[in-house]
Amino acid sequence: MEILWGDETLFRNEEVFDPDFLPPDILHRDVQIADLAACLRPALKGVAPGHVLCVGPPSTGKTTVVRHVLEKLEEYGVTVAYLRCPVLRTTYNVFAKIFEEVSGKVPPQKGVPLFKLLDEIAEFLEQQVLVVALDDVNFLPNNVLNEILMALVKSAEFKVGVVAVATSKGFVARLDPYLGSIFHFHEIPFPLYTRREVEEILRWRVEYGFYLGVMTDDAFEMVVDLVARNGDIRYGLYLLRRAGIIAERRASRKIDVEDVIAAREGEEATLLTKNLSALNSDEREALKIIYSLDEENITTGDVYAIMRAEVGLYYERFYEIIGKLERLRFIDLVFGRKGRGKTRYVVRRYEPKIILEAIRNYG
Ligand SMILES: Nc1ncnc2c1ncn2[C@@H]1O[C@H](COP(=O)(O)OP(=O)(O)O)[C@@H](O)[C@H]1O
Ligand SMILES: [Mg+2]
Incomplete structure (x- = not known):
């Protein structure tokens, strides 16, 4: 039986590659699930649970775990609200x-005073516990962050458990001192996935997402290699789906290494152009220096010395630039020891020739 006949497709369930897809099995997060469930368990008895912070790098399963546990709570009759802060x-x-x-x-029209809205929420709750997840809470502006937490945590009208989700604890420093002193939380760390864990998580998607045997072992191995560098499962899902689409387009019955390469190149090119366009000339210069150095162990001090000589920069401005390059994921900054002191090392995330060529093409 030809699997590629008529409506030729390699995908059995394309939706499993969707970044918002909730997997039925969450692998390697038993500890975090149990911890979060234990924190929120009092809600089942109508008691306000403690607050929780889920913290870890992007793509470590925070959203997946929180949504899963909230769904379970809801099944048991607890009122929950899951909020994506960056869009709100x-x-x-x-x-x-x-x-x-x-x-x-449907929520009331804008223009209703906040206190009325809060009253109405309290009325609906009738003293029941509410569990609120604030996903990617660090994206909220200062005043909003403080207003929301203040209203939720301090109000006598609510019995609330807040589950904050963030990539770092940085937002805690942005809390007003008073709020900081009353908003206590239990911290649940989400570490990066290891190579083996990445492999198992992605294998499930391949098995459910593609028809049997469609993806070659070599191609899969390559995706795992690419993802294992930084544990970014989301990138892995993107690569798998793109490789599938590219293989289909060339009417292949297999997804091969060449399809993964094409998927990666396509992604890198788009992302790079987009991120390069967000840099000004000093920032591009810093990027160029970092990617032109021959050494393996580049420290921020090395880069600053060159930048100062060539462009003449203040130290503060230099640190802003370095921070921006890290945020745009051109580099990673890791603390390490150098001689007797501590220093920050700059780790390149791309092959130098890819970046240098992209900068050349850019301008
Ligand atoms: N343990 C896991 N098992 C299965 N899929 C996972 C797991 N962790 C992450 N994923 C998948 O990886 C992607 C990123 O996970 P997500 O929960 O959004 O990470 P975060 O919120 O930490 O950035 C999602 O598509 C998710 O389905
Ligand atoms: Mg998330």
């Missing part, structure tokens, strides 16, 4: 969303 952004939007989740109704 304002205090009003956050509480409108909570209102919607709690009441199942």
